[in-house]
Amino acid sequence: MSLAATPLDNAPFGAVIRLPEGVTDPSKLSPDDFKLLEKALHTYLVVVIPNQKDLSPKSQFELTTMFDETCNKTSQSYGHGKTFRHEDSVLKKDGTTVPSQPQVQVIGNGYWSDHHGLDNFKLTQPSQRTFHHKTLTANELENNQTRFYRWHIDSALYELSPPKCTTLLGIHVPNSDEKQKIIYEDTNEVLELTKGATAFLSGKTAFDSLSPEDKELALNTTVVYAPHPYIFISPARATSDGITMVSENKERSFGDLPPWEESKVKKLPMVWTNPTTGKQHLQFHGCCAYKLINNKTGKETPLEETRDLLQRLYRPAISPENIYCHSWKEGDLVIFYNRGVSHSVTGEFAEKDKRLMHQCNIASGEDPVCVK
Ligand SMILES: [Fe+2]
Numbered sequence: 001m002s003l004a005a006t007p008l009d010n011a012p013f014g015a016v017i018r019l020p021e022g023v024t025d026p027s028k029l030s031p032d033d034f035k036l037l038e039k040a041l042h043t044y045l046v047v048v049i050p051n052q053k054d055l056s057p058k059s060q061f062e063l064t065t066m067f068d069e070t071c072n073k074t075s076q077s078y079g080h081g082k083t084f085r086h087e088d089s090v091l092k093k094d095g096t097t098v099p100s101q102p103q104v105q106v107i108g109n110g111y112w113s114d115h116h117g118l119d120n121f122k123l124t125q126p127s128q129r130t131f132h133h134k135t136l137t138a139n140e141l142e143n144n145q146t147r148f149y150r151w152h153i154d155s156a157l158y159e160l161s162p163p164k165c166t167t168l169l170g171i172h173v174p175n176s177d178e179k180q181k182i183i184y185e186d187t188n189e190v191l192e193l194t195k196g197a198t199a200f201l202s203g204k205t206a207f208d209s210l211s212p213e214d215k216e217l218a219l220n221t222t223v224v225y226a227p228h229p230y231i232f233i234s235p236a237r238a239t240s241d242g243i244t245m246v247s248e249n250k251e252r253s254f255g256d257l258p259p260w261e262e263s264k265v266k267k268l269p270m271v272w273t274n275p276t277t278g279k280q281h282l283q284f285h286g287c288c289a290y291k292l293i294n295n296k297t298g299k300e301t302p303l304e305e306t307r308d309l310l311q312r313l314y315r316p317a318i319s320p321e322n323i324y325c326h327s328w329k330e331g332d333l334v335i336f337y338n339r340g341v342s343h344s345v346t347g348e349f350a351e352k353d354k355r356l357m358h359q360c361n362i363a364s365g366e367d368p369v370c371v372k
Pocket of ligand 1: 152153154343
């Protein structure tokens with residue numbers, strides 16, 4: 001029996017993978033079965049391999065690299081590179097590293113000990129509390145509300161190319177009967193989700209939802225990211241939907257960033273073409289974008305307008321019926337096509353709440369392209 005993918009029930013995209021008989025470690029798949037897995041990833045965008053709790057960090061790293069023959073397999077570098085834990089980066093608290101496999105990050109919440117050579121360490125689940133402009137009130141938190149923390153592509157967005165995929169392994173996760181909800185600020189729609197669910201939007205749905213004029217615009221636009229974008233935005237705060245930042249001129253000035261070079265500033269197409277399906281995906285990081293360039297006219301869109309436009313373009317794709325929220329079970333290995341979806345943390349965790357995951361993505365050797 002070869003590897004098989006079955007679309008997820010009651011989800012707009014995503015699939016569950018059944019490994020071939022006799023294979024428990026997906027990094028040991030035969031070349032033919034791996035091809036099936038890669039095709040499923042590009043087709044369903046998010047795939048879940050259950051019962052992987054004991055997958056070693058080494059196997060997870062090896063599996064992650066198999067999806068990208070251009071990535072640097074010998075580098076110690078994670079997809080984010082060396083400014084990942086910079087003191088002023090908005091990502092600084094988002095995790096720690098497995099000592100024996102530094103490309104694998106440990107993320108989650110609570111106090112932990114004796115984990116793959118790590119002892120007595122604390123993990124902090126990202127929260128809207130420290131990132132959103134208008135944070136949830138005490139009443140809203142009491143009412144079990146949460147938010148999309150930050151819709152994003154996993155990427156340094158400076159110097160390095162976006163990873164092709166991310167692998168995320170749930171080792172200790174909250175009970176699936178613990179529920180929280182997101183109330184959309186603009187429509188009052190209510191989305192109920194398991195505490196700590198990872199939310200995904202499909203870049204394909206986002207592109208397909210655009211008007212013909214917006215499709216034309218998106219296909220002809222380059223998104224320019226700020227140098228060291230996570231440090232650039234650190235004093236600013238995000239919109240309540242997690243799509244972009246509120247423009248209040250709080251960003252750090254370019255002169256106040258770590259040294260940077262114009263040649264390393266990331267300029268990426270707004271639409272990335274799926275290499276397997278040929279479908280177009282609307283792909284950007286609305287919090288880190290700095291400006292847009294119209295490829296036909298050269299006209300540049302400034303920061304505030306850029307953010308407003310990106311928020312408008314992504315809004316339909318985060319509607320409850322269009323997103324997939326992965327409700328974690330222990331041992332789930334979720335692989336997502338980082339060039340075809342955006343994702344967001346959800347969940348408000350108390351200090352006592354425990355969660356531990358392994359995450360891996362490796363910067364690619366090539367940028368995504370738009371094929372028209
Ligand atoms: Fe992420």
